[in-house]
Amino acid sequence: MRTRDRIIDAAEQAIREFGIAGATTKRIAQQAGCSEALLYKHFAGKEALFLAVLLERLPALGPALARLRLGTGQGDLAANLTEFALTALEFYRKAAGIASGVLADPSLLSGFRTMLAERQAGPHLPIQALAEILRAEQRGGRLDEAADADAAAAMLMGACFHRANLSSFVDLLDEDEPWAAAIARTLVRK
Amino acid sequence: MRTRDRIIDAAEQAIREFGIAGATTKRIAQQAGCSEALLYKHFAGKEALFLAVLLERLPALGPALARLRLGTGQGDLAANLTEFALTALEFYRKAAGIASGVLADPSLLSGFRTMLAERQAGPHLPIQALAEILRAEQRGGRLDEAADADAAAAMLMGACFHRANLSSFVDLLDEDEPWAAAIARTLVRK
Numbered sequence: 001m002r003t004r005d006r007i008i009d010a011a012e013q014a015i016r017e018f019g020i021a022g023a024t025t026k027r028i029a030q031q032a033g034c035s036e037a038l039l040y041k042h043f044a045g046k047e048a049l050f051l052a053v054l055l056e057r058l059p060a061l062g063p064a065l066a067r068l069r070l071g072t073g074q075g076d077l078a079a080n081l082t083e084f085a086l087t088a089l090e091f092y093r094k095a096a097g098i099a100s101g102v103l104a105d106p107s108l109l110s111g112f113r114t115m116l117a118e119r120q121a122g123p124h125l126p127i128q129a130l131a132e133i134l135r136a137e138q139r140g141g142r143l144d145e146a147a148d149a150d151a152a153a154a155m156l157m158g159a160c161f162h163r164a165n166l167s168s169f170v171d172l173l174d175e176d177e178p179w180a181a182a183i184a185r186t187l188v189r190k
Numbered sequence: 191m192r193t194r195d196r197i198i199d200a201a202e203q204a205i206r207e208f209g210i211a212g213a214t215t216k217r218i219a220q221q222a223g224c225s226e227a228l229l230y231k232h233f234a235g236k237e238a239l240f241l242a243v244l245l246e247r248l249p250a251l252g253p254a255l256a257r258l259r260l261g262t263g264q265g266d267l268a269a270n271l272t273e274f275a276l277t278a279l280e281f282y283r284k285a286a287g288i289a290s291g292v293l294a295d296p297s298l299l300s301g302f303r304t305m306l307a308e309r310q311a312g313p314h315l316p317i318q319a320l321a322e323i324l325r326a327e328q329r330g331g332r333l334d335e336a337a338d339a340d341a342a343a344a345m346l347m348g349a350c351f352h353r354a355n356l357s358s359f360v361d362l363l364d365e366d367e368p369w370a371a372a373i374a375r376t377l378v379r380k
Contacts (some may be wrong), residue, residue, distance in 0.1 A: 019294055021211065100293035103286065103358055104209055113359060122360040146379040151372035154353065155345035161355070162348035168293055169303060170312035182341040189336045 004042045006032040012053045020050070020101020020108070047111040050098055051121075058094045061087070061126045069133050073140045081184035082177075085160055088126075089176055092164035099123075127153045144190050152187050159183050194232045196222040202243045210240070210291020210298070237301040240288055241311075248284045251277070251316045259323050263330045271374035272367075275350055278316075279366060282354035289313075317343045334380050342377050349373050 001009075010031035014023035025046060029036045043049040064087040071080050102112050116122045131153035137143040143152075163179070166172060191199075200221035204213035215236060219226045233239040254277040261270050292302050306312045321343035327333040333342075353369070356362060 019296060021294065096293065099355070100290040103290035103355070104211065104294040106209060109358065116360055122356075124356050124360055124362065144379065146376075148372040148376045151349075151369075151376040154349045154369075155373060155376070158347075158349035158352035159341075159344045160348070161352040163344065165289070165293070165351070166312075166314050168299065170306055170314055172314065179341075179344075182338040183345060186336075186338045186341040186345070189334065 003032070003034055003038065007034065007039055007042055007049065008052050008056060011049050012057050015050070015053065015097060015101070020098065020105065023101075025049075045111060046108060047102075047115045050102065051112070051115065054095055054098055058091055061091050064088065064091075065126060065129045065133070068130070069136075072133060072136045073142065077137055077142045078181070078184040078188050081156065081187065082181045084130075085156060085180035085183055086176060088157060088160040089164055089180065092161045093167065096164055096168060127157045130157060143188055147187070156183060156187060193222070193224055193228065197224065197229055197232055197239065198242050198246060201239050202247045205240070205243065205287060205291070210288065210295065213291075215239075235301060236298060237292075237305045240292065241302070241305065244285055244288055248281055251281050254278065254281075255316060255319045255323070258320070259326075262323060262326045263332065267327055267332045268371070268374040268378050271346065271377065272371045274320075275346060275370035275373055276366060278347060278350040279354055279370065282351045283357065286354055286358060317347045320347060333378055337377070346373060346377060 007028065010028045011023060014028050014031060018027070023046075025036050025039055028049070029039045032039070039049075043052065064084050068080055068084050074080075102108050127150075131150045134143055134147075134149040134152055138145055138147070138149060143149075160180075163172070163176075197218065200218045201213060204218050204221060208217070213236075215226050215229055218239070219229045222229070229239075233242065254274050258270055258274050264270075292298050317340075321339045324333055324337075324339040324342050328335055328337070328339060333339075350370075353362070353366075
């Protein structure tokens, strides 16, 4: 396994075990069997390393968006959106630990903000990508023109993000699948 | 000012200045001008104290929900929901620091979960309260029966919660007010 991959794996494990605050570069380097100097050769800082965990180790939103885009005009739109919502939910559940750890650490958050701005990346981009797909479905007549595609995308992603966070605080009694189906049905209703 | 209020104020300030991790009971007691023992006479622990900050110091969701409930069947539903969404957004922006700090600290989170379960409280309750209001609007014929009220409530609250979090990571370019109006319009469209 390449050093870079070993470092990302070690970071993911350290975050899971010790939280963001406890996932020090010293601990991560040790676990990856490399020096801290080598870790810093691969990653400019904790921010870049944690972003790599988010983008390369979690069940990704990218492929799910690509699948949804490929399915434009095909199958049942509510069913396609339900499947997408379930993937988004899983992603946000796994990402919650990293996101909250970054939010809770003012200096890490500041570095993260700068890095996202430089790379023109950010957690708002999946909403924009979903809105584009919904606009294409509107052009194909499968989604009500009266719906605002950006608002619909913000609501679907937001509901999933919120639910992923809620389940950290309370035991939710309803199942994910019917929940996601009701969201999708309510969004695409005509 | 009563001791309890002084302690809550001091906790709110400490969280703002030092984050959850740095808002120690020692620091909070010192700032409130009381002993740690007295702090613990008023609050069983950090969990109870932070919950008090959330419930008693932030712009509350409760009054906004009450206003929305009182307005059932009155005025323009989309306008009422837009106003509510803007309050929810403000609440979640202020609550994000506490919520993420709790999420990022496994021991604090565990205590928080237990306390919420004991008090039958939790961040999912505003969604349920909003769903009840939406059901009443459905009975009055102002909201499409084809919409699932629970799903609609989860989407409105989720979109606000998500946006509040997004703005910690990136500079959002669109304004809150038209954003909230598009959300409300898309939800109540017939």
